[in-house]
Amino acid sequence: MGAASEATGAIQQAADDAADLAFDDLTSPQLTDVQRQVLEFTEAKRVNFDLDQMLAEATAQAGATDLDDTDGFTDRLRAHLAAIEADEGLRQLTRSSLRQRVVRLLRNRLSLTELLKRYPEIESIEIENPFIVVGMPRSGTTHLVNLIAADPRGRALPYWESQEPIPARGEGPDINGVDPRYTRTKREHEALMASAPVVAAMHDRFPEAIEEEVELLDLDMASYVLEWHARVPDWRDYYMNLDQTRHYAYLKKVLQALTFLRGPRTWILKSPQHCEQLPALTATFPDATVAFTHRDPVAVIQSAITMMAYSDRLRRNSIDPDWLLDYWTDRVHRLLSACVRDRELVPAERSIDISFHHLNGNEMPLLEELYRRGEVELTPKVRRRFERYLASNPRGKHGRIRYELQRHFGVTADELRNRFGFYFDRFDVRPE
Template identity: 85%
Template sequence: MGHGGAINTVDINFDDLTSPRLTDIQRQILEYTEARHVDFGVDGMLAEAIEQAGVDDLDDTDGFRDRLAAHVAAIDGDHGLTQLTRSSLRQRVVRLLRNRLSLTELLKRYPEIASIEIATPFIVVGMPRSGTTHLVNLIAADPRRRALPYWESQEPIPAPGEGPEIFGVDPRYARAKAEHDALMASAPVVAAMHDRFPEAIEEEVELLDLDLAGYVLEWHARVPDWRDYYLSLDQRRHYAYLKKVLQALTFLRGPRTWILKSPQHCEQLGPLIETFPDATVAFTHRDPVAVIQSAITMMAYSDRLRRNSIDPGWLLDYWSDRVHRLLSACVRDRDLVSGERSIDISFHHLNGNEMPLLEQLYQRGGVELTAKVRRRFQEYLDRNPRGKHGAIRYDLQRHFGISADELRTRFGFYFDRFDVRAE
């Protein structure tokens, strides 16, 4: 799989993380975009989405417009965003609305979609940077599995008249590729942290956002109000909506068994298991310090283009609290998933030990691990050694003013519950 623009450095060392030196391209992008104020009027965004979708039924049976208003108010209330980010978040809302409109229309036209079974999925549940991406891409190498590639996560439902072009390329894929190429030009280090090339397997929580009910917005903007609003929602309704989107995708692009993953599931295990009662779940566990330092370093780096200023203290406080909440919920609810249908994978056991873990997972799921699939797994592992884009040097103390040990003391409850090793 080609990862265009990969960085072949051994170490990526941020000496300008908190006071960035922008490249000429980055400066030009910001100068150009800052001149134009981006407006978040809901009516304007909805009109655009309706025009793109060619239909106007939003399926507002369960307060969708209220969630839309809260979502937009949260973005508009973050006064530190650059117009560049406001513009991309506005496009994101329009895109979500357009996909929701197209989905509503598709379900009306093909009511049989509602009876498609989403049976026996594998679901990977764990923090970002805890091996979830590695594991889900690996399991997706099983040709019997249906996964969600990034290009499809962004535009799950084709707009009317948007079939593949003459060479069979889906225009949704072409757009994702063009976007990725542009990102590589403006912020290449992103690849080493989380390379969202079009074929990379993405999180279905992106699909949940067609219902504007997920935690995704927290990764794009500073929206504590949205976090509190999201945490107050009855997620059983929204996970049921997620299942509808999965049914539609199965209908559109092939009936196979799903492999799913998202960190959000850590704090939504009840709704997750209620929605997918016959799922087999792989929980991944890693030192929370490694997770937090990776997340906030990535955020701080992205913020040179996303925000008017970088606030390392805010990032540390918000994300250590956020990870604390996710892991507390995971510890509290872990036993909602039965031992017969789940495994726990410690990060320090993952690297180089994937095959036995996959055997265990497949055994719990009652799925045969054939010789062909084993070969596919081995090929994937050979092609994707850890850190192939270069390793990132983290420096919590220098950038965020806290030591790893100090941060780790907040997570004793997690080390007590799972086999996690301090890194």
């Protein structure tokens, strides 16, 4: 047995030995002392979403004033804020984090507009032959994109950079060479781990982890991200009616700016949102090589609603498991229906379908085929990097969640699965 295989076995055994994470209080949470203290502090004052005030804060942070409102950005911003205000169940803690997020997005948009004015050649930069991972959460997308990102020839988006993609004018690394954007994200991650440590087992967004580019799309107020933070069916409907070809073109502009700031030009991207935006994705990145990941929708839904219910103990005044089940079953149905409808838009010679049950332990042959279709050489050096990543990141590294659909949400896996026959008919997906 080689060193890499031995390391893989040791780490996997540690993961297997970790206790399953079960929730006895998922829908009737028992808060920790830390969680109660956080809520007592944050609930004392109502958070205000005054647009003029938020714009003033973003302007002061960016040192710039031009939002580039040539395509109705302010209208989308107002719709975004109205959807948040319509959710009456949010705690002030959540309202505060969403307000901070909006100010951050505005600051980054202002900084991007200013950067493009100073360096107009940015928009001439080619985004060359990206690898794009398309699939639902919990279908292997995070594992796959982080694995491909181990290839140093590509450019991926770490979480810290997704939160603040464009540095504010005049802001640079500290005396130790550490980017202040990284420092801020690390501090926020540490605070999250202190208040909700189970998050790591669900989806650990540590600063260096590769993140989804939908955060960049939201500089244009054009992604589905808000649906993961609040109950915003109005925003879902508004988002679904947007001309995403325009907004994916804006995403490309952000990627060009990031390439200008820190190359290279070959991007490694991923997002579940792409499932329902394949026309815009293919129009924007016609030379992309796409890896579609597929998994039993029950695994996706039970993971999503369990994570949402757990998070809602701090985010909301109450937990509504029926609402979570209904909304996210419908949302996953919409995403997968669009993927089935539009899959053929991506040429077979530039794409690959990967079933979850074939992914773990079979990564290297799949990567070889992906690279072959992308016409990219898989060198011995890159292969060794992939093997080291696999050895260090076995499935279940942070522990595993024990899902109990019937107990917590009143539905069986078979009842849930029956809605997705169209997906099982189209792709190689096994019931779990």
